[in-house]
Amino acid sequence: MALTSSMEDYLEAVLILHQKRGSVRGVDIAVHLGVTKPSVSRAVKELSKFGHIIKNTDGTLSLTDSGLQIATQIYEKHQFFTRQLIEAGVPKDIAAQDACRLEHVISEQSFQKLKEAAFSGSREVIPSDES
Template identity: 40%
Template structure:
């Protein structure tokens, strides 16, 4: 998976699976669809792609599970989002706009830029802080 760059859409799906599992213990296709405001066939297609990449597993009609690699990648995506949201809030951006903008920014900023933001924010608000966050965005971007 290291060499595979996920599309923004697949990152969003993977992140949502992770957040739903954190918040509710399970990520069901219908909940993923509702949280991302997409139709269930779109979720099913994305899950097929994520399965091919070895990031998720799913039994027929069952919840979506993250593989070990999927867990690692999803946590990194969520941590990027939380870092950027905290950064924007510190700048004075409202929480709702910070959440929306962080969702866009998390997909395009370089590792170098993210690293500098993390250095600026300090360890209490960097990616490690994401572990303390409750399914941060309340399962809705």
């Protein structure tokens, strides 16, 4: 079953907070995402059922291998789109908000092609029909 954008945001939050702090608690996620603690509890329960998060005995949260894979993919997209939008002249706060939306809707194939185009130095997005 595919995860919702919201569930992907929770996985991404666990990844980011783990990188910053080493351990992650539900309250940390609530503050990071600007949601309530009960919302975090529901999300953690769902993500645990899917096998993406583990709630440790000390109350901290950890990503499973599958959760880490999904979170890493989402975070990579977020960073890529934020950087591209800022380079295009979009203010940082708007770029981050828009990147958060884009990261959930783009297919993996399209994302890979965009990365290739961005890093190849070629700025031609639509090939010309003229030969």
